Amino acid sequence: MATIAADPTQFSLDFLVCSIRDLDWSRTCQPDVLLLDIDLNDGSEPDENVSTLVGMGLKVLLFTSERRPAQLRKLVGLGAAGLALKSDSEEQIVEAIRQVAVGEFTTSSHLAEALLTDPGLMASLSPRELEVLEQLASGVPKKAIGNALDVPVSANTVETYFQRIAARYAALGRPVANIYGSLREATRDGHLDL
Structure with missing residues (x-):
């Protein structure tokens, strides 16, 4: 400089x-x-x-x-x-x-x-929501994510996490059409490094 x-x-x-x-x-x-x-x-x-x-x-x-x-x-x-x-x-x-x-x-x-x-500028995601997204990003199928978590949860609970994530992005004016849209937006924010 x-x-x-x-x-x-x-x-x-x-x-x-x-x-x-x-x-x-x-x-x-x-x-x-x-x-x-x-x-x-x-x-x-x-x-x-x-x-x-x-x-x-x-x-x-x-x-x-x-x-x-x-x-x-x-x-x-x-x-x-x-x-x-x-x-x-x-x-x-x-x-x-x-x-x-x-x-x-x-x-x-x-x-x-x-x-x-x-x-x-970014969605505020809970640690659990981030964990669900990390599992999806690592290739775990949506149906198996609940069992892959540190503390396993039901498939319905996983679906609730994805709904919450989608709602957080919609509130920012960045609606997501599916779980992969949530993954894309979380990466864009820097929550995930893919």
């Missing part, structure tokens, strides 16, 4: 790694802010990365082009100190870094804030 490089009195780029496994704290100081691309393409999971880094006492600012609210909200729930979108201006991203450095939770733009807070 040109702004950071151009003003070494305010910022210094101490290191750049392609995986958090490559971090060698014996060779570098602990940063004031760690700007974390949540999609490192190194086989690691974003939630594990955030948990590890936050557990080390680091202030983690998520840096991403991800637009699925459920995934982003989960990472913030794990302790990330803010969200900066790759599509935001350099000035907005720099300001987000500044805010995190002084201990503030921040977002780089109105869109980033909406992704984290707007209840109309």
Whole structure:
């Protein structure tokens, strides 16, 4: 980022790694802010990365082009100190870094804030509803989902879960025609990663 490089009195780029496994704290100081691309393409999971880094006492600012609210909200729930979108201006991203450095939770733009807070962007699904969708996504036939759950339930109860899921999406103006439509919308929200 040109702004950071151009003003070494305010910022210094101490290191750049392609995986958090490559971090060698014996060779570098602990940063004031760690700007974390949540999609490192190194086989690691974003939630594990955030948990590890936050557990080390680091202030983690998520840096991403991800637009699925459920995934982003989960990472913030794990302790990330803010969200900066790759599509935001350099000035907005720099300001987000500044805010995190002084201990503030921040977002780089109105869109980033909406992704984290707007209840109309995604359906709020219960853990049990998510479990039913995960079973469907893994290929379990609808009739067998009830028996495949951690705590088995009847086929009628599974049908009730699917009806509730469909109602939640209909309330958002995103009606689903069948269980696979529910699966598609849950994936779109980031509840599932297919």
